[in-house]
Amino acid sequence: MEVKSALSSNDGTSHRQLTPIRVIRGLICLLVLLSTAFMMLVYCGFLSAVVLRLLSTHYSRKALSFFFGAWLALWPFLFEKINKTKVVFCGETIPAKERVLLIANHRTEVDWMYLWDFALRKGCLGYIKYILKSSLMKLPVFGWGFHILEFISVERRWEIDESNLHKMLSTFKDPRDPLWLALFPEGTDFTEQKCIRSQKYAAENGLPILKNVLLPKTKGFCACLEDLRGSLNAGLQGDDFKQNATALNGLGLFCQVNNNIKSTSERGPFTCLCDLRVICGNLCARAIYDVTIGYKHRCPTFLDNVFGVDPSEVHIHVRYIPIDDIPTSEEEVAAWLMNAFRFKDHLLSDFYSQGHFPQPGSETELSTVKCLVNFMAVIALIGTFTFFTFFSSIWFKIYVSLSCAYMASATYFNVRPVPVLGFLKAMVIRKSPKY
Numbered sequence: 490m491e492v493k494s495a496l497s498s499n500d501g502t503s504h505r506q507l508t509p510i511r512v513i514r515g516l517i518c519l520l521v522l523l524s525t526a527f528m529m530l531v532y533c534g535f536l537s538a539v540v541l542r543l544l545s546t547h548y549s550r551k552a553l554s555f556f557f558g559a560w561l562a563l564w565p566f567l568f569e570k571i572n573k574t575k576v577v578f579c580g581e582t583i584p585a586k587e588r589v590l591l592i593a594n595h596r597t598e599v600d601w602m603y604l605w606d607f608a609l610r611k612g613c614l615g616y617i618k619y620i621l622k623s624s625l626m627k628l629p630v631f632g633w634g635f636h637i638l639e640f641i642s643v644e645r646r647w648e649i650d651e652s653n654l655h656k657m658l659s660t661f662k663d664p665r666d667p668l669w670l671a672l673f674p675e676g677t678d679f680t681e682q683k684c685i686r687s688q689k690y691a692a693e694n695g696l697p698i699l700k701n702v703l704l705p706k707t708k709g710f711c712a713c714l715e716d717l718r719g720s721l722n723a724g725l726q727g728d729d730f731k732q733n734a735t736a737l738n739g740l741g742l743f744c745q746v747n748n749n750i751k752s753t754s755e756r757g758p759f760t761c762l763c764d765l766r767v768i769c770g771n772l773c774a775r776a777i778y779d780v781t782i783g784y785k786h787r788c789p790t791f792l793d794n795v796f797g798v799d800p801s802e803v804h805i806h807v808r809y810i811p812i813d814d815i816p817t818s819e820e821e822v823a824a825w826l827m828n829a830f831r832f833k834d835h836l837l838s839d840f841y842s843q844g845h846f847p848q849p850g851s852e853t854e855l856s857t858v859k860c861l862v863n864f865m866a867v868i869a870l871i872g873t874f875t876f877f878t879f880f881s882s883i884w885f886k887i888y889v890s891l892s893c894a895y896m897a898s899a900t901y902f903n904v905r906p907v908p909v910l911g912f913l914k915a916m917v918i919r920k921s922p923k924y
Contacts, residue, residue, distance in 0.1 A: 529870075534557070553637065586611065597789060605617070676703075
């Protein structure tokens with residue numbers, strides 16, 4: 490903690506002042522983000538998460554990923570291009586579009602937003618999901634978004650959360666759907682007072698004394714790993730595999746992809762000169778991302794992000810862990826997670842003393858042109874929705890009202906549509922005689 494304080498005091502000059510221009514620019518950006526979020530939810534969210542989901546959960550998720558991936562990309566655009574926050578990725582280079590669990594330290598209230606910068610670079614921005622406290626689901630508009638994007642809400646009481654967690658995780662097992670399930674095992678953001686309480690508990694129970702992170706809570710992580718381990722082991726298929734093969738080649742792992750694959754049942758998901766699962770240490774769609782986040786020169790709040798005051802730099806260290814390297818018993822998994830957070834603690838100690846994580850530069854910068862094109866496309870789409878809502882037929886106003894009523898009630902009661910064909914098939918199977 491002393492090292493951290495020294496770093497903050499030495500680098501305090503990098504704190505950017507809150508000027509009138511920053512205030513005006515931040516308020517405009519916030520207004521744009523809020524208004525576009527509302528219109529995106531009412532039109533794209535309702536049609537994708539409700540109407541299309543009645544036909545297919547898989548295609549519903551693809552549509553949601555497309556539309557909300559475009560909207561979520563506005564936040565990295567704000568952080569990196571408008572506010573000029575430097576985001577430095579360190580550690581291992583990883584393939585794109587995998588099904589993974591992601592564990593991260595929880596330094597401040599906006600950590601989860603900077604995971605969007607990471608997911609955007611890996612083509613999974615629309616598929617990232619979080620486990621978050623249930624009170625956030627009650628936020629107007631944003632709570633609706635958390636619900637239709639299938640974030641998992643928890644009460645932080647295991648006797649209540651266990652059944653809901655397993656219920657939600659059971660819906661994430663389709664290997665066709667990319668998945669980034671992000672967990673913050675500490676359960677709350679880091680403060681000095683919480684750290685003191687965590688250290689006291691660790692001393693009383695023979696656990697490691699951590700200075701830069703809190704002791705992780707293990708039950709939720711163990712449940713996620715147990716429920717999703719099988720589906721995370723699913724191989725990539727078709728174009729997704731070819732994209733990952735390119736990433737693997739960048740690591741010096743060369744393979745020959747068969748371009749004439751007819752189906753996975755006939756030929757398998759890929760044909761290589763050698764077994765990538767052996768050579769790459771199970772690098773194909775079977776991993777946990779251990780992410781450690783450090784801020785220079787101050788930890789930001791949400792409004793700091795909006796106004797571009799802090800942070801001046803965000804450093805994100807990524808460690809790729811093949812899921813087969815994780816033990817299977819709950820006790821061993823809990824011990825593994827504790828060791829992972831001990832490693833994070835050492836990483837952050839070095840970061841606060843040296844000003845950087847090891848192996849910087851593992852990811853490229855965002856393309857300004859692509860960010861601008863995405864921004865203009867979102868604005869054009871939202872402008873069209875706004876015109877129809879306010880200057881067209883009254884039926885659009887009725888649609889917006891009904892859509893808002895549905896999403897508010899569905900979020901409150903935590904209900905989602907069930908695909909009609911899947912429901913009918915399940916009923917037929919249930920009623921068919923068993924021999």
